Amino acid sequence: MQIPELERKSIQYRRTILSSIAQAGAGHMGGSLSCTDILNVLYNRVMQVDPANPTWPGRDRYIHSKGHSVEALYAVLADKGFFPAEKLATMGCAGSHWVGHPTRKVPGVEQNTGALGHGLSVAVGMAIAAKQDGLATRVYTLMGDGELTEGSIWEASMSAAFYKLDNLTVIVDRNTLQISGRTESVMALEPLAERFAAFGYAVRTVNGNDVAALVDVFAQTPFAPGKPNLILARTTKGKGVSFIEDAADWHHHVPTAAELAAALAELDQAEQHWQERYATLATR
Amino acid sequence: MQPLQPGSPNQQIFADTLLELAKHDRNLLIVTSDSRGSGRLVAFGKQLPAQVVEVGIAEQNLVGVAAGLAAAGKCVFAVSPACFLTARGLEQIKNDVAYSDQPVKLVGISAGVSYGALGTTHHSLHDLAVLQAFNNLDIVIPADNFETRAAVEAALTHPRPLYLRLGKKAMRHLHASDTPFTIGKAIPVRRGDDVAFLATGETVEIAVQSADVLADRGIAASVLSIHSLRPFDEAAVLETARRVQAIVTVEEHSVHGGLGSRVATLLMQAGVTPALRIVGIPDEYTWTGSQQEIFEHYGISPAGLAATAAGLLEGRPLAVGSTGAH
Numbered sequence: 001m002q003i004p005e006l007e008r009k010s011i012q013y014r015r016t017i018l019s020s021i022a023q024a025g026a027g028h029m030g031g032s033l034s035c036t037d038i039l040n041v042l043y044n045r046v047m048q049v050d051p052a053n054p055t056w057p058g059r060d061r062y063i064h065s066k067g068h069s070v071e072a073l074y075a076v077l078a079d080k081g082f083f084p085a086e087k088l089a090t091m092g093c094a095g096s097h098w099v100g101h102p103t104r105k106v107p108g109v110e111q112n113t114g115a116l117g118h119g120l121s122v123a124v125g126m127a128i129a130a131k132q133d134g135l136a137t138r139v140y141t142l143m144g145d146g147e148l149t150e151g152s153i154w155e156a157s158m159s160a161a162f163y164k165l166d167n168l169t170v171i172v173d174r175n176t177l178q179i180s181g182r183t184e185s186v187m188a189l190e191p192l193a194e195r196f197a198a199f200g201y202a203v204r205t206v207n208g209n210d211v212a213a214l215v216d217v218f219a220q221t222p223f224a225p226g227k228p229n230l231i232l233a234r235t236t237k238g239k240g241v242s243f244i245e246d247a248a249d250w251h252h253h254v255p256t257a258a259e260l261a262a263a264l265a266e267l268d269q270a271e272q273h274w275q276e277r278y279a280t281l282a283t284r
Numbered sequence: 285m286q287p288l289q290p291g292s293p294n295q296q297i298f299a300d301t302l303l304e305l306a307k308h309d310r311n312l313l314i315v316t317s318d319s320r321g322s323g324r325l326v327a328f329g330k331q332l333p334a335q336v337v338e339v340g341i342a343e344q345n346l347v348g349v350a351a352g353l354a355a356a357g358k359c360v361f362a363v364s365p366a367c368f369l370t371a372r373g374l375e376q377i378k379n380d381v382a383y384s385d386q387p388v389k390l391v392g393i394s395a396g397v398s399y400g401a402l403g404t405t406h407h408s409l410h411d412l413a414v415l416q417a418f419n420n421l422d423i424v425i426p427a428d429n430f431e432t433r434a435a436v437e438a439a440l441t442h443p444r445p446l447y448l449r450l451g452k453k454a455m456r457h458l459h460a461s462d463t464p465f466t467i468g469k470a471i472p473v474r475r476g477d478d479v480a481f482l483a484t485g486e487t488v489e490i491a492v493q494s495a496d497v498l499a500d501r502g503i504a505a506s507v508l509s510i511h512s513l514r515p516f517d518e519a520a521v522l523e524t525a526r527r528v529q530a531i532v533t534v535e536e537h538s539v540h541g542g543l544g545s546r547v548a549t550l551l552m553q554a555g556v557t558p559a560l561r562i563v564g565i566p567d568e569y570t571w572t573g574s575q576q577e578i579f580e581h582y583g584i585s586p587a588g589l590a591a592t593a594a595g596l597l598e599g600r601p602l603a604v605g606s607t608g609a610h
Contacts, residue, residue, distance in 0.1 A: 057357075104384060111355065112384040115375055121345045122380055125352020128337060133356075152376075155345035163337075 065119020117150025146178030161200025208233025366392025396536030413541025468515030476504025
């Protein structure tokens with residue numbers, strides 16, 4: 001998928017996220033909106049997956065370690081055709097598999113996540129298996145920045161470097177906010193790039209809300225032979241809706257009807273701008 | 285009665301069996317947390333280095349990596365001391381293995397009070413209680429070398445997450461080599477209709493010796509090796525409970541939440557209520573010594589179990605507070 005289409009997809013995914021959280025009456029708005037562009041680029045440009053055959057052995061693997069941002073994952077998987085979009089309306093309903101953190105009951109989900117600090121170890125195991133079997137499989141996992149205080153992340157990081165997993169790409173959604181406030185005031189993480197580099201990753205920093213920049217950085221993997229890849233994606237929590245952006249209160253706030261209408265209006269405007277921009281490009 | 289013939293530590297049989305199987309199956313991996321020595325897997329590491337994934341002393345990562353390997357189609361045995369595996373790695377066992385339905389074989393070595401005088405940090409007296417409360421995790425605790433070998437072979441193709449609990453004491457042979465073994469099916473070792481010992485793991489051998497002590501006193505005891513806590517052989521337990529006057533459960537675990545609790549809840553709810561005593565490690569600051577000394581201290585000995593069984597048959601009630609739950 002080309003950059004303009006990817007940009008439009010991000011707007012559409014954000015619309016789905018807002019609507020599905022409003023309808024379910026629960027969800028993690030801020031983190032889902034911050035990682036939307038990353039998931040968009042992964043599923044529409046980077047990864048080899050087959051929605052008609054979700055367990056196709058040759059597929060690339062994605063582990064959603066920041067499991068609470070499940071609405072972004074559901075929006076992308078539904079759009080890709082892993083399951084009918086109507087399933088999104090069952091989010092939070094009794095008996096639905098579309099629960100508040102991903103499970104393998106949902107087609108396209110590789111691993112049940114939600115407790116933080118688990119995804120990376122599982123991804124390391126998958127990447128080791130791919131290396132042992134001589135497969136071209138690439139493994140991706142997305143972690144939140146608040147998640148990085150979990151000690152298991154650093155256990156897993158040591159093993160990723162030890163086993164020279166250059167087929168593993170770890171993305172950090174660095175939106176600088178967690179539920180209680182700024183990460184640096186809750187438990188300081190910086191200097192994050194240096195810390196990951198010291199653990200043996202080849203690190204790149206990128207604007208994680210810029211699909212073109214993301215496409216570019218993913219295309220550069222492996223960054224260094226024999227080293228696991230780490231993409232420090234600088235993002236804005238709540239990206240795409242002015243009054244949700246960079247506000248800790250929106251971590252899992254559910255929009256009122258008026259807030260939903262205002263947010264969707266902003267996204268409509270963004271899509272209109274997108275049309276104008278690419279119309280101009282086309283006439284040049 | 286013939287004296288039981290001496291055998292090897294179950295952990296040694298586990299390691300030997302696994303090495304043998306792994307030589308014919310490159311897809312079989314062990315994941316270890318600096319635990320190859322205690323798991324008797326040094327030979328495995330030397331002969332099949334490509335089939336070892338070492339993660340260092342990092343039990344959370346051990347379990348998570350094992351789940352990822354299993355998800356990718358590997359046959360994975362994650363081996364670590366039971367005390368650390370099932371406490372440090374507990375959330376990974378719950379979510380990455382059981383909830384995510386990744387068919388990892390978790391192997392808790394030197395379980396219970398195998399480490400003896402190393403103290404409570406190294407004891408696992410909680411593992412059966414917590415793991416029984418997780419859905420989708422089968423639990424197997426072999427009693428002797430035969431059960432261990434059969435359990436490892438069965439684990440190879442077991443379709444669900446599995447916890448295999450092993451000790452390091454040299455065990456005596458309880459079963460003939462043609463005894464049928466199925467995960468979830470208890471194995472009768474002795475038959476008698478006065479009292480029954482329902483035992484698991486390394487305590488089965490002691491229950492058998494105790495049955496011999498009771499036989500000398502004219503008391504006929506059944507001994508059942510309940511090597512699987514999940515699936516749990518309800519039919520065998522009920523059949524036994526219906527024909528004896530008293531049941532003594534025996535386990536190398538806290539008296540809370542293990543085999544005894546499982547048996548008691550089944551019998552009470554089924555309305556089958558012979559006299560019952562749960563023998564294990566009571567709820568107190570654990571007295572320290574070798575495994576055998578700890579066992580003897582808490583009445584897990586041929587004489588101690590015989591006295592408990594005889595007391596039950598005589599209608600001696602449990603002294604309130606004697607399980608340490610106060």
